[in-house]
Amino acid sequence: MGLEQYKGDMEMCCRCSACKFIPMQKVNGSQFSYACPSISRYNFHSYSGGGRVNIGAAMLKNGFNYTDKLLHIVYNCQMDGACGVSCNYAMDMEVLQPIQEFRIKCVQDGHTHPALDKVIAGLRKTGAMVPAQGKRGDWAAGLDLKDATKEKVDVLYHVGCLTSYDKDYQKLARATAKILQKAGVDFGIAGNTETCCGGRAYQMGYEADFLNQAKKNMAMVKKSGAKTLVTGCADGYQAFKVLYDKYDLKGSLKVLHISEYIDKLIRDGTLKPRKKVNLSVTYHDPCRLGRLGESWVHWTGKKVPGDKFVFDPPKEYRRGTKGVYEPPRDVLRSIPGVKLTEMTRIKEYSWCCGAGGGVNDSNPDFNLWTAKKRIEEAISTGAEAIVTACPWCEKNFNEAIKESGSGLKVYDIVELVEKAL
Amino acid sequence: MALSKEVYKEFEDVVGEENICDDPAIMPSYYNTEFAAVMLPGNTAEVQALVRLCNKHKLKFRPICTGWSGMFPKGIILMDLRRMNHIIEINEKNMYAVVEPYVISSELQAELMKRGLNFCIKGAGTTCSAMLRGHGHMDQTTSGDDRNHLAIEWVTPEGEIVRTGALGSSDEWFSGDGPGPSLRSILTSAVPPGVTPGVFTKAALKLYHWPGPAKFPVVGHSPKYVLSEIPPNMMARYFSFPSVEKMWQAELKLGEAEICYELMGFNAAMVAANITTCNEEDEKMFNRLNKEVQGPGFFVIIAGNSAEDFTYKKKVLEKIVSDAGGKSLKTVEDPEIEGILMCQCIRISASIRETFRPGGAFNSIPIMGQRDLTIKWAIGAGKAKEPLIKKGYIVDDGGAFFGWGVEQGHLGKTEIFCKFDPRNAEAKAAVEGWQKEQTARAFKEHYFASTMGPQDEIGPALSNYHLWWRKLVRAIDPNGVSPEGGSLV
Ligand SMILES: Cc1cc2nc3c(=O)[nH]c(=O)nc-3n(C[C@H](O)[C@H](O)[C@H](O)COP(=O)(O)OP(=O)(O)OC[C@H]3O[C@@H](n4cnc5c(N)ncnc54)[C@H](O)[C@@H]3O)c2cc1C
Ligand code: SF4
Ligand code: SF4
Numbered sequence: 002m003g004l005e006q007y008k009g010d011m012e013m014c015c016r017c018s019a020c021k022f023i024p025m026q027k028v029n030g031s032q033f034s035y036a037c038p039s040i041s042r043y044n045f046h047s048y049s050g051g052g053r054v055n056i057g058a059a060m061l062k063n064g065f066n067y068t069d070k071l072l073h074i075v076y077n078c079q080m081d082g083a084c085g086v087s088c089n090y091a092m093d094m095e096v097l098q099p100i101q102e103f104r105i106k107c108v109q110d111g112h113t114h115p116a117l118d119k120v121i122a123g124l125r126k127t128g129a130m131v132p133a134q135g136k137r138g139d140w141a142a143g144l145d146l147k148d149a150t151k152e153k154v155d156v157l158y159h160v161g162c163l164t165s166y167d168k169d170y171q172k173l174a175r176a177t178a179k180i181l182q183k184a185g186v187d188f189g190i191a192g193n194t195e196t197c198c199g200g201r202a203y204q205m206g207y208e209a210d211f212l213n214q215a216k217k218n219m220a221m222v223k224k225s226g227a228k229t230l231v232t233g234c235a236d237g238y239q240a241f242k243v244l245y246d247k248y249d250l251k252g253s254l255k256v257l258h259i260s261e262y263i264d265k266l267i268r269d270g271t272l273k274p275r276k277k278v279n280l281s282v283t284y285h286d287p288c289r290l291g292r293l294g295e296s297w298v299h300w301t302g303k304k305v306p307g308d309k310f311v312f313d314p315p316k317e318y319r320r321g322t323k324g325v326y327e328p329p330r331d332v333l334r335s336i337p338g339v340k341l342t343e344m345t346r347i348k349e350y351s352w353c354c355g356a357g358g359g360v361n362d363s364n365p366d367f368n369l370w371t372a373k374k375r376i377e378e379a380i381s382t383g384a385e386a387i388v389t390a391c392p393w394c395e396k397n398f399n400e401a402i403k404e405s406g407s408g409l410k411v412y413d414i415v416e417l418v419e420k421a422l
Numbered sequence: 423m424a425l426s427k428e429v430y431k432e433f434e435d436v437v438g439e440e441n442i443c444d445d446p447a448i449m450p451s452y453y454n455t456e457f458a459a460v461m462l463p464g465n466t467a468e469v470q471a472l473v474r475l476c477n478k479h480k481l482k483f484r485p486i487c488t489g490w491s492g493m494f495p496k497g498i499i500l501m502d503l504r505r506m507n508h509i510i511e512i513n514e515k516n517m518y519a520v521v522e523p524y525v526i527s528s529e530l531q532a533e534l535m536k537r538g539l540n541f542c543i544k545g546a547g548t549t550c551s552a553m554l555r556g557h558g559h560m561d562q563t564t565s566g567d568d569r570n571h572l573a574i575e576w577v578t579p580e581g582e583i584v585r586t587g588a589l590g591s592s593d594e595w596f597s598g599d600g601p602g603p604s605l606r607s608i609l610t611s612a613v614p615p616g617v618t619p620g621v622f623t624k625a626a627l628k629l630y631h632w633p634g635p636a637k638f639p640v641v642g643h644s645p646k647y648v649l650s651e652i653p654p655n656m657m658a659r660y661f662s663f664p665s666v667e668k669m670w671q672a673e674l675k676l677g678e679a680e681i682c683y684e685l686m687g688f689n690a691a692m693v694a695a696n697i698t699t700c701n702e703e704d705e706k707m708f709n710r711l712n713k714e715v716q717g718p719g720f721f722v723i724i725a726g727n728s729a730e731d732f733t734y735k736k737k738v739l740e741k742i743v744s745d746a747g748g749k750s751l752k753t754v755e756d757p758e759i760e761g762i763l764m765c766q767c768i769r770i771s772a773s774i775r776e777t778f779r780p781g782g783a784f785n786s787i788p789i790m791g792q793r794d795l796t797i798k799w800a801i802g803a804g805k806a807k808e809p810l811i812k813k814g815y816i817v818d819d820g821g822a823f824f825g826w827g828v829e830q831g832h833l834g835k836t837e838i839f840c841k842f843d844p845r846n847a848e849a850k851a852a853v854e855g856w857q858k859e860q861t862a863r864a865f866k867e868h869y870f871a872s873t874m875g876p877q878d879e880i881g882p883a884l885s886n887y888h889l890w891w892r893k894l895v896r897a898i899d900p901n902g903v904s905p906e907g908g909s910l911v
Contacts, residue, residue, distance in 0.1 A: 012845060015778040016453075018488045018526075018549050025548045025771035026640045026647050028528040030536070031509050044441070044462050044504050045448055046489065052451035059450030071447035090645045091774035093701050307814045308842055308849065309780045315702045322643040349644050 004057060004106055007099035011058035013092065013310055020050035020084035020096060023350040033345035033378050036083040038353055038371040039074075047074050050084025050096045057099050067112045075107050076114045077364055079357030079371065080204045081288040086321035086349045093310060093318060097293075104206035104358075116362045117205045124210060128196035128217075129162040138192030140164070140171035144178050149189030149225040156181070156188035156262075157227035159218075159241065161234035162197050163392045169399075170392045176419040177233050177259055183422055184271045188231070191221055198232075200240030200289070205359035215240070215250050222254055229255045231262050233415060235287035235391035238325075239294055246297040258290050260390045260414050264328035267335050274421035277338035282412070283384040284330060284341060285375065285398070286351040287391035292321030321349035329390050329414050336421040342382040352378065354394035361397065372401035379409060386410035388417060425458050429479055433499075436471040437461050441505070453492055457500045464505040466575060466583060466623040472501060473621065474581035476903045483903060485621045487523040487551030495905060501621065509533060510624060516596045517629040518572050519552075523622065527552045530627075531769065532637070540632035540768075542570045547773040553625045557835050559686045559767050561828040562677070564630045566835075572598045572626035574609055579619045579899035587626075595626030608894060619895055619904035633683070633725040638765045645699040649761030655726035657736065658764035659755070660693055661748040662719035666801065669718045670794045672746035676722070677830040679742065681735040684723040684767060687836075689822030690715050693751075695776040696766055697759050704780070707753075712820060714751055720826075721754075723764055776839075780817045783844035785853045788837040789864055789871045793827055796836035799869050800825070803838045803860040810840065810856060815849035817841040 019025070021040050028034045035041045040049035047056060053074070060066065078100065085096035107113070120130055127133035140160070149157045158181065164174045181188050199214025218241070222230060232238045235258070242256035257265075266272040286292075298319055302312040326348040333341050346352045355361065355371030376398060379387040387409060389395055398411045425433070425444060434442050441462035449456055458481065463469045469485075476483045476499060483499040486492050494500065507524035514537055519530060527541075528548030534540055542564035544556030557566035564570070573589035573596070586609065588594045590602020598606060609618050635653040642648045663669035676682050688696075694708035724739060726732025743750070754760055766772040777784045787803060789796050800823035810816045817840075825836035840856060842849045864871040865880065881888030895904075 013782045025528045030532045031529045047448040047451040055451040068447045070445035
């Protein structure tokens with residue numbers, strides 16, 4: 002059905018502009034009130050969530066006119082869903098889903114972005130969204146980890162492309178493995194057999210490639226016998242937990258982000274962060290762990306004829322309410338010496354790091370621009386460091402800090418936990 | 423009508439390549455209107471240069487702030503003022519704030535609350551521009567409409583920069599009428615279609631004392647935000663009355679006593695919409711509240727400057743309400759509901775729930791005047807809604823009206839909605855018919871409904887203002903480049 006299934010939602014847009022801002026009750030002044038990186042950077046209404054659904058509705062009706070400007074609009078969106086959260090404070094309508102379907106349609110119609118095509122060509126060849134130098138499992142050398150493709154494990158740790166291949170971020174995989182080892186968890190990795198979750202391909206609009214990856218992954222999970230999958234990457238988390246479920250591929254697999262898993266281990270006393278880590282931090286909610294980490298709601302139904310936009314059976318909207326917000330914060334609070342100060346835009350109305358939707362590949366300048374805005378916000382809290390829970394955010398923040406010359410430090414949550422153990 | 427390459431280039435030279443676009447792909451997002459181009463000026467000088475080019479090439483233009491209420495002719499140039507988004511000054515001593523067009527009310531209000539100040543926010547909501555005039559929930563305290571515009575920086579339709587009021591003779595923004603030129607009647611154009619020719623580029627807004635917290639303690643996740651506590655010396659209640667007359671008696675007395683920070687004549691349907699997070703919940707809540715109310719009512723916020731002041735205001739409120747046979751709605755006494763309703767009705771952040779959420783569209787007839795009389799008219803308009811409700815064309819809100827007084831007085835705004843699904847052609851036609859009929863009735867009964875149609879019809883009843891207005895517009899816009907917009911602002 003694609004975009005067509007969201008015709009009614011798109012036609013509901015009242016052009017109120019709420020999707021450009023964080024929810025009104027949370028606006029705390031003239032700074033940090035904007036929610037959508039795309040309209041904030043490019044200013045034409047078309048770049049906002051509302052503008053996008055207006056275009057979608059009109060093109061469904063009048064035909065698709067793929068101009069260069071349209072493609073600029075399409076590929077300069079982080080697909081981060083901040084628009085949908087703000088809209089859904091008041092409106093009952095889907096916003097991100099039609100935006101996603103529009104992008105999928107662009108790809109299906111052959112109107113792709115050359116930089117994204119290149120990334121996807123890499124994925125098809127190597128199973129990774131980043132240049133694959135060396136072997137995927139090299140990071141685990143010397144750690145003596147179980148190979149989940151050969152041995153049965155309780156927990157499968159899905160590392161992700163960036164953490165596996167990027168030498169600067171392999172430390173996150175190693176930290177995660179050490180934490181799980183310390184907690185005595187029966188876990189394994191797929192090592193060189195691991196392949197991309199497909200989540201980023203999906204955000205970029207390459208639905209078929211996503212499905213291909215999803216099927217490969219689920220076959221591998223089945224073989225490993227693991228009932229629980231833990232990821233350290235927010236994209237991977239959303240892919241396994243939400244997107245696979247959306248396409249009925251997840252089955253009964255339990256998917257946890259490493260921050261949720263560590264939180265659970267701390268709560269049940271298995272892990273005890275004892276060493277002091279004297280650091281004032283602020284926490285960045287990765288979009289796909291936070292508002293977009295909310296479980297998929299399976300629903301089919303019909304609009305009830307009449308005065309209202311209501312459905313039979315009633316439709317439950319995913320409004321960002323049930324994202325993963327507290328576990329990473331609880332983990333930070335449990336580390337002695339860590340002082341957490343919040344930014345203005347947090348949790349369901351968090352500002353994206355910039356890398357979503359493939360923008361880091363399709364428009365590196367816009368990607369960095371977005372990350373720099375976040376760094377400004379983090380600095381405004383007075384914190385020494387920004388902590389996140391996704392390697393893509395960490396990489397982006399490091400680059401933004403390097404460019405802006407700030408002294409802010411960046412950590413993934415597992416790095417701080419490792420220090421505290 | 424596309425711009426020639428040469429003319430496009432002239433405009434582009436003013437705003438830069440990134441800030442002008444005539445690509446057909448963007449037009450559906452701008453009201454589905456084929457504009458000649460959309461431009462994003464970044465400051466007054468750029469606005470002026472664009473306006474001058476429009477005059478040079480005899481091209482019509484209209485500006486927008488957030489653009490919620492635009493209805494514009496095809497082929498014109500749309501000036502989207504989004505990049506002009508700075509709060510220029512908050513003058514605490516003289517109690518005014520100077521803003522550019524794309525400062526939204528929510529941003530300004532948050533800055534003001536930190537300083538113990540507030541300003542008039544239009545009922546449309548805090549997502550709209552702070553600069554444009556209008557009426558809103560806090561009119562009792564913050565007055566409304568043109569009363570709140572002080573000095574203004576205005577680019578005339580010919581591209582002159584005019585600074586009105588105190589700004590005309592000094593660097594100060596404290597007055598709209600002098601020392602310096604007062605152009606109040608033109609700049610606010612308090613007559614239909616209520617749209618000023620040219621472009622406001624900065625305006626000073628009058629500020630008022632805010633006795634509440636620097637920030638509401640909002641917790642929870644969207645869409646269910648609540649307050650962690652009711653701020654000290656504040657209270658919100660909804661009272662229903664046995665009759666319209668009794669309600670009016672209480673409203674007048676409360677105005678005389680000057681104790682309400684806000685008195686908003688919500689009906690039960692609007693309270694239900696405000697406090698619920700989806701349409702289904704809304705419907706259930708409306709049925710519940712409908713059973714709880716004894717008749718028409720209003721919502722009140724009391725805000726004390728001290729514990730003593732709060733106690734006094736509460737006592738007076740109780741006495742006046744009980745003398746009029748008023749009853750407090752138990753549902754709103756629940757601190758969770760009281761808190762969020764209080765926050766939403768100060769931060770004006772749920773108007774979309776009240777208007778667009780159910781069906782996607784609403785039509786309304788707002789009328790200004792003496793509240794007890796306009797309410798009588800509105801009861802008739804409500805009765806006229808009943809057949810539409812029965813046929814399932816519009817949302818069942820009990821046919822109710824709403825409204826509020828201004829400056830604690832007997833004058834104010836009364837309004838009545840029809841919420842419907844615009845894709846339902848029969849419903850749309852029925853609602854339009856209702857609006858036409860009831861507006862005509864208002865006119866016949868000597869009420870001023872701002873949805874009243876052609877100026878040629880109503881002008882003669884209003885000292886032929888329309889002829890004077892047109893003469894004025896011709897004088898300030900000889901090239902006819904600044905057409906009327908389609909909005910009540
Ligand atoms: C649901 C809803 C509820 C509403 N409730 C109320 C209410 O209770 N009280 C009330 O007063 N109004 C109400 N309105 C009308 C409301 O005041 C306007 O919609 C609001 O001010 C729009 O703000 P905006 O920033 O979107 O203006 P825009 O839509 O951007 O502009 C509105 C008009 O002003 C013109 N304009 C914009 N900027 C400038 C400028 N800088 N210089 C000159 N002209 C300019 C535009 O051309 C347009 O004609 C309501 C509207 C809606 C949709
Ligand atoms: S998408 Fe939602 S928030 Fe944005 S303009 Fe449309 S209705 Fe408003
Ligand atoms: S998904 Fe993100 S970048 Fe795209 S329109 Fe929505 S808020 Fe803006």
